[in-house]
Amino acid sequence: MDSSVSRSTSVVSNLSFLAVLIVFLISSSSLTSTEAYDALDPEGNITMKWDVMSWTPDGYVAVVTMFNFQKYRHIPSPGWTLGWKWAKKEVIWSMVGAQTTEQGDCSKYKGNIPHCCKKDPTVVDLLPGTPYNQQIANCCKGGVLNSWVQDPGNAASSFQISVGAAGTTNKTVRVPRNFTLMGPGPGYTCGPAKVVRPTKFVTTDTRRTTQAMMTWNITCTYSQFLAQRTPTCCVSLSSFYNETIVGCPTCACGCQNNRTESGACLDPDTPHLASVVSPPTKKGTILPPLVQCTRHLCPIRVHWHVKQNYKEYWRVKITITNFNYRLNYSQWNMVAQHPNFDNITQIFSFNYKSLTPYAGLNDTAMLWGVKFYNDFLSEAGPLGNVQSEILFRKDQATFSFEKGWAFPRRIYFNGDNCVMPPPDTYPFLPSGGFRPEVSVFASVLLPVLLVSSSSSA
Numbered sequence: 001m002d003s004s005v006s007r008s009t010s011v012v013s014n015l016s017f018l019a020v021l022i023v024f025l026i027s028s029s030s031l032t033s034t035e036a037y038d039a040l041d042p043e044g045n046i047t048m049k050w051d052v053m054s055w056t057p058d059g060y061v062a063v064v065t066m067f068n069f070q071k072y073r074h075i076p077s078p079g080w081t082l083g084w085k086w087a088k089k090e091v092i093w094s095m096v097g098a099q100t101t102e103q104g105d106c107s108k109y110k111g112n113i114p115h116c117c118k119k120d121p122t123v124v125d126l127l128p129g130t131p132y133n134q135q136i137a138n139c140c141k142g143g144v145l146n147s148w149v150q151d152p153g154n155a156a157s158s159f160q161i162s163v164g165a166a167g168t169t170n171k172t173v174r175v176p177r178n179f180t181l182m183g184p185g186p187g188y189t190c191g192p193a194k195v196v197r198p199t200k201f202v203t204t205d206t207r208r209t210t211q212a213m214m215t216w217n218i219t220c221t222y223s224q225f226l227a228q229r230t231p232t233c234c235v236s237l238s239s240f241y242n243e244t245i246v247g248c249p250t251c252a253c254g255c256q257n258n259r260t261e262s263g264a265c266l267d268p269d270t271p272h273l274a275s276v277v278s279p280p281t282k283k284g285t286i287l288p289p290l291v292q293c294t295r296h297l298c299p300i301r302v303h304w305h306v307k308q309n310y311k312e313y314w315r316v317k318i319t320i321t322n323f324n325y326r327l328n329y330s331q332w333n334m335v336a337q338h339p340n341f342d343n344i345t346q347i348f349s350f351n352y353k354s355l356t357p358y359a360g361l362n363d364t365a366m367l368w369g370v371k372f373y374n375d376f377l378s379e380a381g382p383l384g385n386v387q388s389e390i391l392f393r394k395d396q397a398t399f400s401f402e403k404g405w406a407f408p409r410r411i412y413f414n415g416d417n418c419v420m421p422p423p424d425t426y427p428f429l430p431s432g433g434f435r436p437e438v439s440v441f442a443s444v445l446l447p448v449l450l451v452s453s454s455s456s457a
Helices: 002-034 273-277 339-343 440-456
Strands: 046-056 059-068 081-085 091-096 098-100 122-125 156-164 177-182 188-190 194-196 200-202 209-211 214-222 233-239 242-246 300-309 313-322 333-337 344-348 350-355 364-369 385-393 410-413
Touching: 091 098, 122 156, 177 188, 177 214, 233 410, 300 410, 313 333, 339 344, 339 385, 344 350
Parallel strands: 233 300
Antiparallel strands: 046 059, 046 214, 059 156, 081 122, 081 177, 091 156, 098 122, 188 214, 194 214, 200 209, 233 242, 300 313, 313 385, 333 364, 333 410, 344 385, 350 364
């Protein structure tokens, strides 16, 4: 009897162990698959389409196009870098609109020398100003790929590639493997190439349709954790009804005593600041980030200030400050989440687009600079900030200044999630819930009356 009980106990313990092991494996796999998930852009990705347009005696000519289907995340300068591994012994005879960074060993070829003989080529975009005979449509932007919402006309990048020592039919061609995308640093993970239905092309007169000989797609998704172990931006808060200014959390993007994570920082009063920021280096050397010494050590700080309260409206001021001495942000954007964005009335000096990641929920807004005015966020210094104000209409059923309701739920800068202060530190209403209300008409008329009265005196 005892032996049977012990055997059953052993079986139960073994089953329990197996159950725990299965749960652990499932959870581990789910973490891997969801680490690139973005709740505000759940379907965002970069999709590459590889279209075989024609056959050659020893291979094919293809057009490769990257589509940035991310709503607010873009690839800034110095641009994208694409890599893969050939399935057989393919070579690249020539390229238009892009180039490989290395040629590799082509010593076995006599006469015509291939553009690249490496098993794992690395491709970069050509720069603006490239001669026209080396260009195709959507090429030669220095690798910059803008986001789908902010600039859809520049959200694609293409190049043409002539591949040799490859198959010459749909049955003999092998798709490349191990695709990698740097944008410009790490962060993107690419899935395997999948053969899909050939792409169809409509002529300019819309009277004829042609199609590719063969097409395969590669999808790449972004993970902020893979891009950088520490955050890149933080949020500070203030309001008219409380003197408290809630700064970014301490060490939000690293700490000074942990150089491996945060890198070096610099005091703005350092003598000969320019020589320290840009020391003499060899051409092509990329300098590490250098941020201003602050409590948070973040390159970017977004400040949300609840500025004024009217009878039917309320106003917010947003200031974005760059603390990075070595980086300018061109084509920057910011995404904010707040329940009152469904009642936005006016925004000053920024562009605005409503994002609706989920049907029926309009609480997310994308903001970016006005072209040639404030779309360029300069490096740390007197000009290293941009500002705007937003006027919201009150929804009397939901509006409140209590319990931090007036502050954003989440903020992204250039696609990276910013560190928010703890909710219990938010500026609170004074006892009694003091809420000064001013009509919009009075706020406009009062300065006029003051000027006229002073001039008459």
